[in-house]
Amino acid sequence: MNIVEAHDVTKLYGDFRALNKVSIAVKENNILGLLGPNGAGKTTLIRIINHITFPDEGEVFFKGEKLTQEHVAQIGYLPEERGLYRKMKVGEQAIYLAQLKGMLRQDAITKLKYWFEKFEIASWWNRKVEELSKGMQQKLQFIVTILHQPKFFIFDEPFSGFDPINVNMLKNEILELKKNGASIIFSTHNMASVEELCDDIVLINKSEKILEGGLREVKNQFKQHMFEVVFTTSHEVELSSLLPEDFHIESITDADSVFTALIKVEHTSANDLLAALLPHVSIQGFQEIFPSMNEIFISQVNKMNPMNN
Amino acid sequence: MNKILIIIKREYLQAVKKKTFLVMTILGPLLMAGLIITPTLLANYGKDNQTIAVLDESGLFSKLNSPNDKSIHFTYVDKDLLVLKKELIDKKYDALLYIPYNSTILGGMIYSTSSLGTGVISSVLAAMKRDLSNEILLNEFNISQDSLNMYIENQTNKIMLGQTFIDKNGEESKKASYLKEIQLVIGYISGILIYLFIFMYCSMVLRNVLEEKTNRIVEIIVSSVKPIQLMIGKIVGVALIGLTQLMIWIISLIIILGIVRSSFPEMFERNNTSIAVSEQMPADYYKYIPSDAQNGINADESIVDNEFVTSLMEINFVYLIVFFLFFFVTGYFFYASLYAAIGGAVDNDTDTQQFMLPLTLPLLLTFIVSQYIAENPDGALAFWFSIIPFTSPIAMMIRMPFGMEAVQSWEIILSCSLMVLGCVASAWIAAKIYRTGILMYGKKITYKELWKWIRYKN
Incomplete structure (x- = not known):
């Protein structure tokens, strides 16, 4: 079942089309x-799902019902542009x-009290927000987002302003939320964390959805049939002369006589590559290299914007 | 609804706990006192030189010298009393002293259109006594100095002085003198109160809205409540802060007045000199004053009664308070919505200036023309200023104390209806601008842009 579905959502700001027939679906217990x-329309879509702004066309469904203000209490939203009242006391504000x-x-x-203890900011309860470091403010905002225990969250750039230790802690919290059954929309520019956390992805560019699917599925879709082979060899070999034309060696590096080669396989399979290699080298490692989300992101966005090429 | 209450509560408590609230609560009355006292002082200063026309038919005081009090000048006229009264209405003189010919009773009547300053009557009386005793001393009497003094005292004490007020239609009465002043003061005070309240607290609304925007907390909040709820909560919260302040001022004023009254009771007693003058006036004195003013005058009633109180009684305070509250509240909401919209639209303080001007100008303009409105409360200027919601709260409060003759019922109904419509319109426009503006950063906002936001469907 899908927790949230947006159907052909279009949002106009005057003549500017901020979203053009974008549909997404958040599966239950998925991220x-x-x-x-920037400027693709992510925040607009998030705001529409949060019932902050409203689509000109299309509809949003929350747990199968048409989204209303009543549903907002069941959403935990951590906006990208987030702040706090500087002069207000931490506890009071929370x-x-x-x-x-x-x-x-x-x-x-x-x-x-529970969360303040857990996030180690309990001693700040009676201090003013302006005395807090940015990281502590971020923790406070995160606590406030999840405090009312919704089952659906939207995190927009949740890691900005955190040091690596806190990023890790937050990641664990997000995974913990998922473990407890929550569904999450996670918006970020940090592709490494996407690979760590997400089940599905949707890529929006210039107000349109250009890519969607399961993380593995997408990576599969864009795979280059590239294999990484780690091997040692007793005698000098010219690898390229040993392999048939279907295999193209992208790079080869030598570290203390342990070689790492990136080989692109065309028209045949990984098994053929192994078969071709086995008589000549002793293989220590062999794996298919999938493109990173970072690479997919850049290549897909650039494809639509020839100026960047 | 519940969420609006939470917002109101926070808005209220945050402000009331601040030091600035305490400072403003103390400074506010001083500022107000300054605003009210300065014009009053100026007005009194202008009253310094009063010219009193003297028509002496008795011939006794033909050489009556101006009183020792430098601010009063006598000018001798020899015209018909009716002509002089007409000239008095045309403000040729501040007052007219008429001393009729009469063999048995010595005295006169002072006519004026409005109240003369305190002490004018006693100054005139003193001048008359002085001149009479001088007149007596010019003759030679074969009596002892003591007897002479007694005679003089006896004669001068016979001098009677009455007071009559003439309104612009020539109607004469012995009261209603302070009415116009009181009407003016009430109008100005309520106008100033509304102006100050709008100015101070609408700026506070703007600042608080802007604070939320620059703090970037606004999106966190509108993910829980609707922008319109947040806006209403802020406006109502600030209104309560202002009302609290107002209540503190009113209560402390009452307490201070109470303390002053019990410490200096004489300040609140009637002007003894004036009363003494009037109480010596025998009933038949009025027979010799050829005037309609005699009608209904009882001798035992003091002529210079506590005019202030009498005039106050003529003002319909219930009616004024009801409309004051109406214009106070609607005027605030009308402007507060627009200020909230500006706060939501711009990114920082400096950008607010260009949008503030159109909102401060109408109020200032009303103040500039308030004098003309007060002088001519049933004129065209007064009418147009009191039906435009931008100016009507102040313009109407300046007109209302003049009563039904100045502001007719249909005008009141028109003004109030347009004010309510104005509030609805400003709230609607503000909600549209606010909702779009609070989530918009880093964009230079122009009027064209605001117009676009107003036209957005959702």
């Missing part, structure tokens, strides 16, 4: 990576934001 260059989500004051306090 969907929402990717795209309670306020929780109350706006519909939580009762006492309930909010109890849960906040």
Whole structure:
């Protein structure tokens, strides 16, 4: 079942088409990576799903029902442009934001105490927000986002402003949320974290969806039939002369007589490559190289924008 | 609804806990006092030189010298009383002293269109006594100095002085003198209050909206509540802050007045000199004053009564308070919505300037023309200023104290309806601009851009 579905959503700002017939679906208990260059329309789509702005065409469904303001309480949204009241005390502010989500004051306090302990910011409860470091403010915002225990989250660039230790902690929290059954839209420019966290991805460019699917599926779709072979050899060999024409050696590096070769396989299979190599070298490692999300992102976006080539 | 309450609560508590709130609560009344006292002082300063026309038919005071009080000048006229009254209405003189010919009673009547400054009556009386005693001393009497003094005292004490007010239609009465001043003061005070309130608290709305935007917290909040709820919450919250401040001022004013009253009771007593003058006036004195003003005058009623109180009684305060509250609240909401829209549209303080001007100008303009409105509360200027929602809260409050003759019921209904419509329109426009603006960063906002936002469907 899909938690959230957007059907052919179009959003116009005057003459500017911020989204053009974009459809996405967030599967239950999945993390969907929402990717795209700046200005592609990600934030507009996120805001529409959050019932902050409204589509000119198309519809959004939440758990099968047409999205209304009532559903908003079931969403945990961490916006990219996020801040806090600087002059307000940390605890007070967290309670306020929780109350706006519909939580009762006492309930909010109890849960906040738990999360403040867990995120090691408990001692800051009575301090003003302006005294907090950016990382601590980010933690506070994250806590407020998840505090009301929704089952659906939207994280827009959740890792910005965090040091690597905290990024790791946050990743674990996000995976923990998923383990507990949550569904998540995860929007970021950090492709490495997409590969770590996402089940599905959607790539938006210039207001249109240009790519979607499961992470592995997408990577499969763009694979270059590239294999990495690590081998040693007792005598000097000229690899290219040993292999038939179907195999194209992209690069070869030598580290203390352990060679690593990238070989592109055309028209045949990996087995043929192995068969061709086996008589000549002793293989230590062999694996297919899939393109990274980073490469896919760049190649797909650039394809649409010839100026960048 | 509940969420709006949460927003209002936060808005209110955050402001009330701040030091600036305390400072403004203390400075506010001083500022207000300055604004009110300065024009009053200026007005009194202008009253310094009062010319009183003297028509002496008795011949006794033909050489009556101007009082020692330098601010009063007597000018002798020899015209018919009716002509002089007409000239008085045309403001040729500030007052007219009429001393009729009469063999038994010595005295006169002071006519004026509005209240003379305090002490004018006693100054005139003192001048008359002085001149009479001088007149007596010019003659030679074969009596002792003591007897002479007694005679003089006896004679001068016989001098009677009455006071009559003439309105612009020539109607005469012995009261209603302070009415116009009171009407003016009430109008200005309510106008200033509304102006200050709009100016101070709408700026606060703008600042708070802008703060949320520059803090980047606004998107977190609008993910829980609708932008319109946030906007309403802020506007109402700030209104409550202002009302709290107002209440503190009113309560402290009452307390201070109470303390002053119990410490200096004499300040609140009637002007004894004036009363003394009037109480010596025998009933038959009025027979010799050829005037309609005699009608209904009882001798035992003091002529210079506590005019201030009498005039106050003529003002319909319930009616004024109701409309004051109406224009106070609607005027605030009308402007606060627009200020909130500006706060939502721009990115920083400096950008607010170009949009602030069209909002501050109408209010300032109303103040500039308020004098003309007050002088001519049923004129065209007053009418147009009181049906435009941008100016009507102040213009109407300046006109309303003049009563039904100045502002007719249909005008009040028209003004109030347009004000309510204005509030709805400004809230609608503001909501549109606000909703788009608060999520828009780094864009130079122009009026054209705002117009585009207003036309967005959702």
